Amino acid sequence: MEVIASGGISSLDDIKKLKSLEAEGLKGMIIGTALYEGRINLGEAMKICLRDIS
Numbered sequence: 001m002e003v004i005a006s007g008g009i010s011s012l013d014d015i016k017k018l019k020s021l022e023a024e025g026l027k028g029m030i031i032g033t034a035l036y037e038g039r040i041n042l043g044e045a046m047k048i049c050l051r052d053i054s
Contacts, residue, residue: 006030010039015048 002025005018009031018029029049034040 001025002027004028004030010034012040012044012048015040015045019048019051 003021004027005021006029009015009018009029011034015029015031018026031040031045035042
């Protein structure tokens with residue numbers, strides 16, 4: 001099953017933890033509020049998400 005994580009994602013550490021679930025079916029994350037409030041830098045988040053974990 002494909003999953004998109006939403007809610008409670010407020011740091012780059014959260015993104016790193018979720019990225020590790022990619023092999024389990026995680027297909028995306030919604031981080032709108034954290035971006036808006038400046039808690040997550042989009043460039044840094046993209047670097048994490050584009051990293052190959054295999």
